[in-house]
Amino acid sequence: MVLVLTHDDCLSHVTPPGHPEQVARLEAVERGLRGLPMTRGAAAMGDVADVLRCHPQRYVDRLRAAVPDEGWAQVDGDTFLSPGSFDAAMRGVGGICQAVDHVMTDGGRAFVAARPPGHHAERDTAMGFCLFGTVAIGAMRALEVHGLSRVAVLDFDVHHGNGTQDLLWDEARVRFVSSHQMPLYPGSGHRDERGAHGQITNLPLAGGSGGAQMWAAWQPVLDDLRRWQPELIMISAGFDAHRDDPLAGLTWTTADFARLTRAICELADECCAGRVVSSLEGGYDLEALAASVAAHVTELGRQAA
């Protein structure tokens, strides 16, 4: 049974009217999850000690201090803080750490439905709607607390996971793979960005491309990972490569998200007793988001054959 973690605090990260990364996204996710077989849990409040494996204390302090008492504080062209934003982001951190602990202790899979998203946040820079690099923070916890030495982080959000790449650039124990439309925000994610140990793989996809190109890019990488034998697989699950998404131009369908998720789960079944931790990133068309999350969590919830 897949464990799904979220928290009402994540509804208290409020963006200005018209902003695509809106509270309604999490409500759409809830609609998508309705009726699926799963175990529900409340995401714990994050521990700063977990954040500090990826971001310096001064960054945490700066972010906390920037949170406004009312209205919004603007961090960059896209990224806003409301009074509830810090706690919302810390629920994302707590949720991912709790999910890692759960699958390392009890096995199985977990999905963290939190916002703001995380994969654009660099060591010292909040950007692209993101505050903390949640998936990287979870991966570092798996290494440092659970003693793992091979963690795969797979990012299929339509935008390059520049933050995760930045946070894990020197980390030889993590293989990071990102597929993304290029050129598009944030501009990074070229094939020649390989990490300090050649452990990063970037899969740029052409605008307008769909499921066939997605599969052609991912299949050899998954085969390669099978040889590497990860002990845990983490997913940065953005659903903005969907054909209906307003912020990007790929043409994936709900079935494509299901196919890729299923392939990742099969890899996990073969390599690491099925252990997968997935974390919500982007996805801005509410209907497409609801349907894609439903497909993703359904696949996560399937028992190994």
Added chain:
Amino acid sequence: MTDTPAEKPVSGMSFEEAMAALEQVVGQLERGDVALEASIALYERGAALKAHCEAKLKDAEEKVELIRAAEGSAIGTTPVEGM
């Protein structure tokens, strides 16, 4: 949000103007100096510029073909098939 100067309609551009604008768009996207929310709009402008450049090139190619065909008949040669 990144400020963008008032943009000339793509349909009214010469090939050179469209190429220059396209290079600027690709450069902006690759440098990452455009907000996430505006990135797709810029991408779409790039796609329109690319289509415009391609159409202009095709026009030019057709004109070259016509000139070639005209020259060919003027000096009494015929196009060689299957080359």
